[in-house]
Amino acid sequence: QVQLVESGGGLVQAGGSLRLSCAVSGRTFSSYVVGWFRQAPGKERAFVSSISRSGVSTFYADSVKGRFTISRDNAKNTIYLQMNSLKPEDTAVYYCAADPTTVVSRSPRAYDYWGQGTQVTVSS
Numbered sequence: 001q002v003q004l005v006e007s008g009g010g011l012v013q014a015g016g017s018l019r020l021s022c023a024v025s026g027r028t029f030s031s032y033v034v035g036w037f038r039q040a041p042g043k044e045r046a047f048v049s050s051i052s053r054s055g056v057s058t059f060y061a062d063s064v065k066g067r068f069t070i071s072r073d074n075a076k077n078t079i080y081l082q083m084n085s086l087k088p089e090d091t092a093v094y095y096c097a098a099d100p101t102t103v104v105s106r107s108p109r110a111y112d113y114w115g116q117g118t119q120v121t122v123s124s
Contacts, residue, residue: 001025001026002024002025002026002032002098002112002113003024003025003026003113004022004023004024004025004096004097004098004113004114004115005022005023005115005116006020006021006022006094006095006096006115006116006117006118007020007021007022007023007118008020008021008118009094009118009119009120010119010120010121011121011122011123012086012120012121012122012123013122013123014086014087014088014122014123014124015085015086016086016122017082017083017084017085017086018083018086018120019080019081019082019083020036020080020081020083020094020096020118020120021078021079021080022034022036022078022079022080022081022096022115023077023078024077024078024079024096024098025077026077028100029074029077029098030053030054030074031053031100032053032098032099032100032113033050033051033052033053033098033099033100033101033102033103033104033105034050034051034072034079034096034097034098034099035047035048035049035050035051035070035096035097035098035099035104035105035106035111036048036049036050036070036079036081036094036095036096036097037094037095037096037097037108037111038090038092038093038094038095038120039092039093039095039117040091040092040093043092045095045108046061046092047061047106047107047108048060048061048064048068048081048094049061049064049068049070049081050070050104050105050106051070051071051072051079051104052104053102055071055072055074057104058070059104059106061106063089064083064090067083067084067085067086068081068082068083068084069081069082069084070082079096081094081096083120086120086122087122088122088123088124089122090120090122091120091121091122092119092120093117093118093119093120094117094118094119094120095114095115095116095117096114096115097111097112097113097114097115098111098112098113099111099112099113100112
C-alpha cells in the first residue's frame, strides 16, 4: 500500500512563495508518476503539475506555468512543488497523487493513490 503525506501549506500574501512537500511511502517510489492537484471550495479537483518517473519530464497547467516548479527526489521518496508569485486564485487544498504507470496524465482519475491534502491560502 502506498501512502502520501503532504506538508508545507499555509497562509501567504499575494506575491509570496510556498514550497509543498509530499512524502511517499513504499520501496517503489521511482516507478510512480506523481502529480499535484488542487481543489477550491465549490470547484472540481484540478490538475496543477505532474512529473515523470525519472523526473526528466514535467507538465503544468497553464494557470501556474512559469510560477510553479515540480521536482522529485527518488532517494528521499519525496516530491516538491515550489510555488512563487502566488495569487489569491491559487487558494485551494493541494493534493499529491501517485500512479504506477509510465503515462503522465493530467486527469485525477488516472491516479490511484492520494494524500490527505494541505491548505494553501493566498491573501490579497
